[in-house]
Amino acid sequence: QTAAPAPAKLPNVVILATGGTIAGTGATSTTTVGYTAATVGVQALINAVPELQKVAHVSGEQVFQIASENMGNEQWLTLAKRVNALLAQPNVDGIVITHGTDTIEETAYFLNLVVKSKKPVVVVGAMRPSTAISADGPINLYNAVLTAGSQEAVGKGVLVVMNDQINAAREVTKTNTVTTDTFKSPELGMLGYVVGNQAHFYRASTRKHTVDTEFDISKLDALPAVEIAYTYANVGPTAVNAFVAAGVKGLVHAGVGDGSLPTKVRPALSAARAKGVVVVRSSRVGQGIVARNGEANDDELDFVVSDTLNPQKARILLMLALTKTGSTKEIQRMFYTY
Numbered sequence: 001q002t003a004a005p006a007p008a009k010l011p012n013v014v015i016l017a018t019g020g021t022i023a024g025t026g027a028t029s030t031t032t033v034g035y036t037a038a039t040v041g042v043q044a045l046i047n048a049v050p051e052l053q054k055v056a057h058v059s060g061e062q063v064f065q066i067a068s069e070n071m072g073n074e075q076w077l078t079l080a081k082r083v084n085a086l087l088a089q090p091n092v093d094g095i096v097i098t099h100g101t102d103t104i105e106e107t108a109y110f111l112n113l114v115v116k117s118k119k120p121v122v123v124v125g126a127m128r129p130s131t132a133i134s135a136d137g138p139i140n141l142y143n144a145v146l147t148a149g150s151q152e153a154v155g156k157g158v159l160v161v162m163n164d165q166i167n168a169a170r171e172v173t174k175t176n177t178v179t180t181d182t183f184k185s186p187e188l189g190m191l192g193y194v195v196g197n198q199a200h201f202y203r204a205s206t207r208k209h210t211v212d213t214e215f216d217i218s219k220l221d222a223l224p225a226v227e228i229a230y231t232y233a234n235v236g237p238t239a240v241n242a243f244v245a246a247g248v249k250g251l252v253h254a255g256v257g258d259g260s261l262p263t264k265v266r267p268a269l270s271a272a273r274a275k276g277v278v279v280v281r282s283s284r285v286g287q288g289i290v291a292r293n294g295e296a297n298d299d300e301l302d303f304v305v306s307d308t309l310n311p312q313k314a315r316i317l318l319m320l321a322l323t324k325t326g327s328t329k330e331i332q333r334m335f336y337t338y
């Protein structure tokens, strides 16, 4: 194994810590469930990986200290503004965000749509707490910093680096509740590997991101209310009606199959649309396209389809879309663009 090459000038990488298992501690070295997430501070995370100093000048900031099931719109806005402020500084070359893995794909996709820089932004987590045998946090952090400081990652959009693999924010999803190889980009594929102290890219997303999006959160302190209604055998209109009564501006329907609408749900969604709620048809399946005018006549219902975005990512794009427009035609264009 070769040592990390020593570049003439090391990149400056800022680590923004938000919590999660990568900052978690367990009772014993074999505690890999039932540990406490978000207990170790950012400086301790950096100190645990002295190898970072060979590949970047790293500095750390503790932005939050939470388990990522508690991540929300408010935290996303705070985080995105901090990322944009740091990347606007000429002496910052890249950013790593340490994060719980449960919602890592959502934070990554949100940032993918609102970061205004081509500089690398890498979101990273761990599946085993810092106290575990073979904890994956240190190697993941090392690979994330390496990637964030690399020229190869410039302009690739927000990345999730874990388990020696680089995935694009738009496609990556958690596929296993506990294993270290949980993050995949089903069917469409990962972007590359981090191997031998180097980030290797083989593909890039064709969808627009970061500097090429139309979204600007710099003056926002809240996002439009958008919820997800999940569908399953025997589902009725209760959840959809409750969301509409609560005043949502948008609803993502996590339909079955290719976005099918059960007979009992369709009228509730149609009534929601009549009240001005923007409805996006997505699917709970996790892979594949929800096609416009496929399982429903979207032109007639005035619905939007999610294309290949899963429901939790469709929710993010719909929130940002609603900050710009209420036009379903425009919002559909965005779902085919980002």
Ligand SMILES: NC(=O)CC[C@H](N)C(=O)O
Pocket: 019, 020, 021, 022, 037, 066, 067, 068, 069, 099, 100, 101, 102, 103, 125, 126, 127, 128
């Ligand atoms: N592996 C993890 O990071 C899960 C821990 C926690 N539920 C979180 O998402 O922050």
